[in-house]
Amino acid sequence: MSTLHVLSHSPFTDNRLTSCLRLLGAQDALLLSGDAVYALQPGTAPFGELQARHATLRLFVLEEDIQARGLQLPEWIKSLDYPAFVELSIHYDKVNSWL
Numbered sequence: 633m634s635t636l637h638v639l640s641h642s643p644f645t646d647n648r649l650t651s652c653l654r655l656l657g658a659q660d661a662l663l664l665s666g667d668a669v670y671a672l673q674p675g676t677a678p679f680g681e682l683q684a685r686h687a688t689l690r691l692f693v694l695e696e697d698i699q700a701r702g703l704q705l706p707e708w709i710k711s712l713d714y715p716a717f718v719e720l721s722i723h724y725d726k727v728n729s730w731l
Contacts, residue, residue, distance in 0.1 A: 634659035636724040640666035643678035648730045653681060661690035661724065663717065669697045672706065683708075692720065 637660060643649040649671055652662065664671060671678035672693065682691060686708045695711040705711055712720060721727050 633725045634661075634723075635726045635728050636661050636663060636721055638663045638665060638727060638729045639668040639671075640664075641730070642667035643671040643676075649678055650681065652730055653685065656689070658688075661692060661720070663692045663694070663712070663720070665694040665697050669693055669701055669703060672698070672703055672709070692717075 635657065637652050637656065639648055639652060639662065641648055649668070656662065671682060673679055682689065683706075686706075691709050693705065693709055693711050694717060695713050698705050698711060
């Protein structure tokens, strides 16, 4: 069963990102939104975790949140607008929001 995992909390305030990465299955994907996009700051531990897995990780980010925080998007990550996020969510059996 495939799951789209949605993270919205900063990776610098708790360990949700690390826990999520540990649980990701081969058919799963991860969407970063809100303050979770701070994980994409180069040179940080969260960025290193994501970059180390980029060859096998299906990673998406909400375009609006990247732009609002003035971050650059690495080439290996796909940005989505809200309609594309809705479209993506129907391709997975479950959507798990890490509250």
